[in-house]
Amino acid sequence: MGKSPLDPILSGERLALARLLTEVENDSPAARLMLDELFPHTGKAHLIGVTGAPGTGKSSLVNQIALHYRRTSEVNPRRVAIVVVDPTSPFTGGAVLGDRVRMRDLAGDPGVFIRSMASRGSLGGLAQATAGMVQVFDAAGFEIILIETVGAGQTEVDIARLAHTTLVVESPGLGDDIQAIKAGILEIADILVINKADLPGVENAESALRGMLSLAHPVQKIFHHGQVMSLPEAVTREASKWEPPLLRTIATDGTGVEELLAAIDQHALHLRQNGGWKRREQARLEAELQTLLTGTLVAEFRANIPAERYNELVEQLVQRTLSPNEAVKMLLKRRA
Amino acid sequence: MGKSPLDPILSGERLALARLLTEVENDSPAARLMLDELFPHTGKAHLIGVTGAPGTGKSSLVNQIALHYRRTSEVNPRRVAIVVVDPTSPFTGGAVLGDRVRMRDLAGDPGVFIRSMASRGSLGGLAQATAGMVQVFDAAGFEIILIETVGAGQTEVDIARLAHTTLVVESPGLGDDIQAIKAGILEIADILVINKADLPGVENAESALRGMLSLAHPVQKIFHHGQVMSLPEAVTREASKWEPPLLRTIATDGTGVEELLAAIDQHALHLRQNGGWKRREQARLEAELQTLLTGTLVAEFRANIPAERYNELVEQLVQRTLSPNEAVKMLLKRRA
Numbered sequence: 001m002g003k004s005p006l007d008p009i010l011s012g013e014r015l016a017l018a019r020l021l022t023e024v025e026n027d028s029p030a031a032r033l034m035l036d037e038l039f040p041h042t043g044k045a046h047l048i049g050v051t052g053a054p055g056t057g058k059s060s061l062v063n064q065i066a067l068h069y070r071r072t073s074e075v076n077p078r079r080v081a082i083v084v085v086d087p088t089s090p091f092t093g094g095a096v097l098g099d100r101v102r103m104r105d106l107a108g109d110p111g112v113f114i115r116s117m118a119s120r121g122s123l124g125g126l127a128q129a130t131a132g133m134v135q136v137f138d139a140a141g142f143e144i145i146l147i148e149t150v151g152a153g154q155t156e157v158d159i160a161r162l163a164h165t166t167l168v169v170e171s172p173g174l175g176d177d178i179q180a181i182k183a184g185i186l187e188i189a190d191i192l193v194i195n196k197a198d199l200p201g202v203e204n205a206e207s208a209l210r211g212m213l214s215l216a217h218p219v220q221k222i223f224h225h226g227q228v229m230s231l232p233e234a235v236t237r238e239a240s241k242w243e244p245p246l247l248r249t250i251a252t253d254g255t256g257v258e259e260l261l262a263a264i265d266q267h268a269l270h271l272r273q274n275g276g277w278k279r280r281e282q283a284r285l286e287a288e289l290q291t292l293l294t295g296t297l298v299a300e301f302r303a304n305i306p307a308e309r310y311n312e313l314v315e316q317l318v319q320r321t322l323s324p325n326e327a328v329k330m331l332l333k334r335r336a
Numbered sequence: 337m338g339k340s341p342l343d344p345i346l347s348g349e350r351l352a353l354a355r356l357l358t359e360v361e362n363d364s365p366a367a368r369l370m371l372d373e374l375f376p377h378t379g380k381a382h383l384i385g386v387t388g389a390p391g392t393g394k395s396s397l398v399n400q401i402a403l404h405y406r407r408t409s410e411v412n413p414r415r416v417a418i419v420v421v422d423p424t425s426p427f428t429g430g431a432v433l434g435d436r437v438r439m440r441d442l443a444g445d446p447g448v449f450i451r452s453m454a455s456r457g458s459l460g461g462l463a464q465a466t467a468g469m470v471q472v473f474d475a476a477g478f479e480i481i482l483i484e485t486v487g488a489g490q491t492e493v494d495i496a497r498l499a500h501t502t503l504v505v506e507s508p509g510l511g512d513d514i515q516a517i518k519a520g521i522l523e524i525a526d527i528l529v530i531n532k533a534d535l536p537g538v539e540n541a542e543s544a545l546r547g548m549l550s551l552a553h554p555v556q557k558i559f560h561h562g563q564v565m566s567l568p569e570a571v572t573r574e575a576s577k578w579e580p581p582l583l584r585t586i587a588t589d590g591t592g593v594e595e596l597l598a599a600i601d602q603h604a605l606h607l608r609q610n611g612g613w614k615r616r617e618q619a620r621l622e623a624e625l626q627t628l629l630t631g632t633l634v635a636e637f638r639a640n641i642p643a644e645r646y647n648e649l650v651e652q653l654v655q656r657t658l659s660p661n662e663a664v665k666m667l668l669k670r671r672a
Contacts, residue, residue, distance in 0.1 A: 032661050039659035053390045285653040288660045297633050317621040323375035324624045325368050328632050
């Protein structure tokens with residue numbers, strides 16, 4: 001057998017990886033082909049989503065988690081990839097900045113690969129690019145893939161919740177409308193972390209979070225909205241089986257990170273023992289399928305509408321002589 | 337002519353409005369019909385998006401803006417609708433809580449209508465529901481529609497930027513990874529607000545923001561990702577023409593809110609004078625069209641795939657015998 005173009009990726013060559021990740025972010029045809037070829041080699045990594053409001057020190061915590069994974073088992077430490085999903089700074093290179101800040105601690109370790117991503121511009125584009133990057137790292141043999149979402153919105157939460165293990169990071173003493181955020185994302189947490197636990201107010205934060213945790217009910221039929229893009233229900237946490245632990249960390253000095261790693265590994269074990277691992281795989285892959293399907297269908301459809309006709313319809317919308325719903329109907333009728 | 341079912345909406349009857357908004361959130365067939373009928377009556381309101389990180393006091397500021405709009409012109413004060421987009425708390429009734437907190441200040445004023453929304457579950461579902469609600473309020477004669485996004489992620493920013501005027505709210509002394517957020521959302525700001533301006537650190541925050549503002553360049557080709565869902569480029573701020581002012585407010589006592597209203601009105605005037613108003617209308621309506629088109633296409637397509645076949649494909653994904661991209665191709669081939 002000759003040498004395959006997959007080999008440099010499968011053996012984790014950094015330059016080849018970096019190039020492919022860029023192709024994946026640009027969704028090039030070459031990237032799609034490579035992802036097809038790599039896909040059979042995926043499915044081994046433990047995907048860990050990390051989300052939470054800005055200001056909680058998520059990035060430092062993710063750094064620490066990576067460092068600890070590298071340090072804990074001296075003999076054969078697991079390789080760690082970090083995908084930073086940073087849609088809020090696509091303009092002025094926020095992602096690049098993020099990379100630079102991290103490098104101080106993790107630079108030079110060939111067992112760690114950090115990639116920031118600021119793609120946006122399309123509904124689903126960010127989710128699709130993240131999925132592709134995770135597949136690349138998985139095929140390249142990174143056992144741990146941390147998916148850090150910088151924002152705290154719908155897209156970011158959706159990305160984080162499709163990991164095997166989802167960490168929700170909080171910190172003491174943030175503003176009052178943090179409360180509104182907590183209520184929602186608490187329910188996607190497999191592990192809840194109060195970072196910056198050396199700040200005043202940590203006791204209050206913890207008791208508030210415990211109170212909210214006890215209110216958190218398993219999610220049932222929240223994903224119907226008359227559209228088929230709904231996240232699969234299988235992603236719902238099996239609340240009766242896994243009680244999300246609440247841990248304190250201080251990312252700046254590493255306090256509590258060892259315990260956090262133990263909880264993460266414990267959760268992976270739990271998933272593997274009760275079938276949850278496969279359910280989450282199904283949910284994630286189905287979501288990826290839906291994202292790709294949507295993008296392809298819409299691209300195909302739009303390619304068949306003359307630009308002139310499309311602009312005409314938009315102008316009719318602006319003039320209020322046609323509603324958006326009516327315009328969609330006209331476009332669909334035209335095709336038939 | 338007989339009495340139309342539109343009349344209660346067009347005359348702003350609160351109960352009829354509340355009912356229709358619920359239908360719109362559920363995307364019922366009845367709601368779609370009503371939206372079609374109402375659409376010719378829209379296009380008069382000034383849409384104001386308010387976004388920014390949690391903890392900046394956005395909600396209080398939005399309250400104050402509404403109060404000031406009601407107070408400033410005693411003779412014929414503008415009617416104000418508030419749409420709170422709160423995707424991060426769909427589970428435990430965060431939206432309801434939000435409503436209750438606001439009521440203290442604004443309850444009993446028939447010229448104000450507040451509606452929170454926590455729909456999610458579908459890519460585009462939130463954007464679609466927001467667009468529909470805004471159309472209802474616009475048709476019902478609310479001159480000012482504030483669209484407040486509680487999160488700080490991609491979806492929320494996309495929703496806020498499609499308003500006529502986008503306010504980005506910051507506050508002094510938030511955590512360090514706020515910085516990463518700022519860089520990105522600064523560029524969608526038509527008006528930049530430092531709220532909680534009585535807190536220490538306001539000088540630093542202001543000079544940091546001024547520095548970042550000077551770096552903010554007009555956006556060009558960021559919206560191509562190989563997919564057609566890209567936000568129209570027309571939404572790009574004409575940086576050379578409008579210099580986003582930076583204002584300080586203290587929402588808790590109303591300081592600076594009058595000046596903020598003046599800046600908002602100034603921006604509307606600017607847009608109307610240089611054609612920006614129409615460009616933003618085009619961009620917003622085109623985005624709405626794309627969202628609806630996507631949802632409809634995918635729903636239609638999925639309705640023609642037997643569930644059995646679909647589940648089979650997902651299982652092949654889980655087994656890694658088929659890649660997501662290959663699965664999409666097979667689904668599309670089947671149709672032909």
